[in-house]
Amino acid sequence: MAGKGGATPSTYSPSPTTQKTKSLSFGNDEVLRPDDREWHQCRPAFFQIGVVAAAAGSAYADFGSTKVIVSVFGPRESKKAMMYSDIGRLNCNVSYTNFATPVRGQAYDLGSDHKEFSSMLHKALEGATILETFPKTTVDVFALVLESGGSDLPVVISCASLALADAGIMMYDLVTSVSVSCLGKNLVLDPTLEEESYQDGSLILTCMPSRDEVTQLTITGEWSTPKINEGMKICTDACSKFSQIMKSCLKGLDSALEEEDSNVD
Amino acid sequence: MVGLSIGEKHFIQGGIAQDLRSDGRKRLTTRPIYVETGVISQANGSARVRMGATDVIASVKAELGRPNALQPDKGKVVVNVDCSPTAAPMFEGRGGEELSAELSVALQCCLLGGKSGSGAGIDLSSLVVVEGKICWDLYIDGLVVSSDGNLLDALGAAIKAALSNTGIPKVNVAAGASGDEQPEVDVSDEEFLQFDTSRVPVIVTLTKVGRHYIVDATSEEESQMSSAVSISINRQGHICGLTKRGGAGLDPSIILDMISVAKTVSEQLINTLDSHIAAAEAGEEES
Amino acid sequence: MGEDSEWVTPGEVLGKASKFKAGRGAYVSPDNLTVYASLTGLRRIISPPPDSPDQRPTIEVTGHKAHGAIPEPGSIVIARVTKVMARMASADIMCLGTKSVREKFTGIIRLQDVRATEIDKVDMHMSFHPGDIVRAVVLSLGDARAYYLSTAKNELGVISAQSAAGATMVPISWTEMQCPLTGQIEHRKVAKVGG
Numbered sequence: 001m002a003g004k005g006g007a008t009p010s011t012y013s014p015s016p017t018t019q020k021t022k023s024l025s026f027g028n029d030e031v032l033r034p035d036d037r038e039w040h041q042c043r044p045a046f047f048q049i050g051v052v053a054a055a056a057g058s059a060y061a062d063f064g065s066t067k068v069i070v071s072v073f074g075p076r077e078s079k080k081a082m083m084y085s086d087i088g089r090l091n092c093n094v095s096y097t098n099f100a101t102p103v104r105g106q107a108y109d110l111g112s113d114h115k116e117f118s119s120m121l122h123k124a125l126e127g128a129t130i131l132e133t134f135p136k137t138t139v140d141v142f143a144l145v146l147e148s149g150g151s152d153l154p155v156v157i158s159c160a161s162l163a164l165a166d167a168g169i170m171m172y173d174l175v176t177s178v179s180v181s182c183l184g185k186n187l188v189l190d191p192t193l194e195e196e197s198y199q200d201g202s203l204i205l206t207c208m209p210s211r212d213e214v215t216q217l218t219i220t221g222e223w224s225t226p227k228i229n230e231g232m233k234i235c236t237d238a239c240s241k242f243s244q245i246m247k248s249c250l251k252g253l254d255s256a257l258e259e260e261d262s263n264v265d
Numbered sequence: 266m267v268g269l270s271i272g273e274k275h276f277i278q279g280g281i282a283q284d285l286r287s288d289g290r291k292r293l294t295t296r297p298i299y300v301e302t303g304v305i306s307q308a309n310g311s312a313r314v315r316m317g318a319t320d321v322i323a324s325v326k327a328e329l330g331r332p333n334a335l336q337p338d339k340g341k342v343v344v345n346v347d348c349s350p351t352a353a354p355m356f357e358g359r360g361g362e363e364l365s366a367e368l369s370v371a372l373q374c375c376l377l378g379g380k381s382g383s384g385a386g387i388d389l390s391s392l393v394v395v396e397g398k399i400c401w402d403l404y405i406d407g408l409v410v411s412s413d414g415n416l417l418d419a420l421g422a423a424i425k426a427a428l429s430n431t432g433i434p435k436v437n438v439a440a441g442a443s444g445d446e447q448p449e450v451d452v453s454d455e456e457f458l459q460f461d462t463s464r465v466p467v468i469v470t471l472t473k474v475g476r477h478y479i480v481d482a483t484s485e486e487e488s489q490m491s492s493a494v495s496i497s498i499n500r501q502g503h504i505c506g507l508t509k510r511g512g513a514g515l516d517p518s519i520i521l522d523m524i525s526v527a528k529t530v531s532e533q534l535i536n537t538l539d540s541h542i543a544a545a546e547a548g549e550e551e552s
Numbered sequence: 553m554g555e556d557s558e559w560v561t562p563g564e565v566l567g568k569a570s571k572f573k574a575g576r577g578a579y580v581s582p583d584n585l586t587v588y589a590s591l592t593g594l595r596r597i598i599s600p601p602p603d604s605p606d607q608r609p610t611i612e613v614t615g616h617k618a619h620g621a622i623p624e625p626g627s628i629v630i631a632r633v634t635k636v637m638a639r640m641a642s643a644d645i646m647c648l649g650t651k652s653v654r655e656k657f658t659g660i661i662r663l664q665d666v667r668a669t670e671i672d673k674v675d676m677h678m679s680f681h682p683g684d685i686v687r688a689v690v691l692s693l694g695d696a697r698a699y700y701l702s703t704a705k706n707e708l709g710v711i712s713a714q715s716a717a718g719a720t721m722v723p724i725s726w727t728e729m730q731c732p733l734t735g736q737i738e739h740r741k742v743a744k745v746g747g
Binding site for chain 1: 367370374494499509510511514516517
């Protein structure tokens with residue numbers, strides 16, 4: 001555990017386990033979600049572009065307590081070890097800050113979480129990027145999860161596509177991603193970390209909203225076909241709403257105003 | 266990847282469009298499956314599955330360990346896949362790492378279900394010996410011996426067969442241990458408990474080439490794919506996991522269509538696999 | 553299609569492929585023959601030149617920042633020589649046309665691409681020195697490591713070089729430059745600048 005050094009800490013540091021009362025009874029229709037959302041309601045979403053001056057393009061996104069920042073560099077020369085390629089490459093990396101999780105550095109203890117996310121981010125973006133427009137070179141996409149509050153990967157994916165658009169990389173479409181958790185018989189859109197820890201199954205859908213194409217779909221847990229139907233429907237609806245927010249962010253409309261309007265229900 | 270000429274590419278794509286593939290199969294016909302069980306005597310359970318030139322081995326090893334503090338009533342399962350350089354020279358050194366990682370993640374997603382364990386092929390709570398203190402850790406290792414496409418389905422089938430072949434030793438817990446002490450255990454080397462594999466799903470990968478999708482693609486056909494969807498389905502026809510490969514986008518209705526096709530294919534696959542596993546088990550006992 | 557300029561974002565529908573051609577920052581989807589934007593920026597419609605056979609106007613998206621320029625075959629670059637070897641010289645590309653690059657790109661000038669005539673008599677060390685600024689054309693994307701550059705034209709070659717004494721030298725012929733301080737003559741593949 002953190003904070004077990006020899007010296008007595010002069011400030012009070014609460015033990016992470018006592019922060020929350022974990023007595024949620026899901027599966028009951030009357031029970032609202034911990035943050036008073038409807039089952040099919042997203043957290044307020046906020047996007048901003050151009051937050052990192054050094055990068056060719058960058059974006060910041062926060063969905064409730066999930067906060068991520070993505071920088072895009074390049075196109076630049078590929079690493080020497082790479083083979084020659086007629087088309088461009090995307091190099092994606094997702095990392096967590098040490099303070100992103102309730103227990104410090106937890107994301108690393110969980111093993112290859114970020115490595116897995118990196119490859120999933122790559123898969124989600126490569127189909128939407130026009131790689132032919134930057135032959136032989138590499139575009140680096142670095143994502144940093146500042147705070148993990150659930151649905152981390154979908155937020156990273158949406159934010160990364162915004163950063164790519166900000167960098168002026170040619171894309172077929174923006175990429176938006178959203179997840180639903182299956183809690184008992186309810187489908188919960190955009191789950192928080194707490195809800196994710198109780199989930200029976202999850203569905204992450206990544207799509208290109210203007211073209212109505214699914215670029216990535218990952219399902220875990222047991223699902224019946226009607227439930228998959230319903231889940232995908234909820235996700236595509238939410239994705240198209242997010243794309244509106246992302247578009248207005250790119251068009252430079254007043255982002256403070258967006259924050260209030262962004263309650264997707 | 267195999268270098269294909271334009272003519273060969275057209276031949277493969279054209280064949281798929283006309284529902285007659287290069288090896289004479291229809292789009293939704295799988296290659297014959299050969300299953301052997303108990304191929305590795307060191308492991309608690311093992312199986313070798315061949316589909317055409319694809320050849321994989323799965324082994325299951327059980328070790329006693331401590332349950333995770335957060336989930337005291339559950340055992341642990343670790344899935345790992347190794348791509349041997351004997352299968353293809355490109356797997357040498359770190360070359361196979363990316364594919365190995367991708368396959369491991371996909372198998373984990375397909376076999377272990379959600380966080381609460383729903384849809385899991387392996388019931389983690391059955392692996393507990395003493396709650397919070399002792400549990401079985403299952404190490405499932407897949408090895409790609411020879412690769413000719415459709416590795417994920419083959420590995421899924423091999424793991425299912427290996428789990429059917431797995432005997433977990435019976436454990437007698439010495440009474441009297443109390444409090445925080447780790448209880449003493451006696452692992453029997455004669456009595457084994459059979460593993461319940463009725464819930465283990467099979468994996469069906471539908472590879473989209475052109476406008477059509479095919480099952481059990483060879484590596485030549487895989488080189489022409491635009492995207493592939495792997496769906497794991499259990500005996501009840503429920504989906505236990507789904508992953509997509511390849512960057513190209515798919516219309517949501519096509520995905521739903523693929524799911525229903527995969528269901529039909531999976532029924533046949535489960536039946537074939539079960540009868541093969543039963544035959545292999547019977548054959549092993551005789552010899 | 554309404555007013556002439558409007559902000560669009562990637563993926564936005566710009567029009568039907570039967571009515572418009574896709575210009576910069578736009579692409580045509582082969583599935584439904586629709587022109588989409590691929591960049592963020594202002595939509596502009598450019599009328600076709602009156603004599604062209606295709607009378608569809610071109611739609612392009614410009615205005616917002618595009619990604620940094622990347623070398624492509626045929627582009628004229630300004631590069632600084634970093635290393636001279638017996639069979640080739642490597643150089644860092646600094647400018648593409650009139651734009652400076654944001655990221656570093658490496659190019660190499662091979663022995664056979666130094667000049668157009670008497671290729672067999674070229675001596676690399678008599679053509680370039682490390683630190684020289686050269687103007688070159690990108691021949692091809694090259695190999696995994698570098699772009700292939702060529703100086704085999706009169707207007708290509710060294711445009712600025714320093715002598716051993718540290719002064720900027722003055723070109724005196726196709727193959728020689730002279731130091732204004734010491735009068736020493738050094739050999740270079742000199743570019744014809746101006747005129």
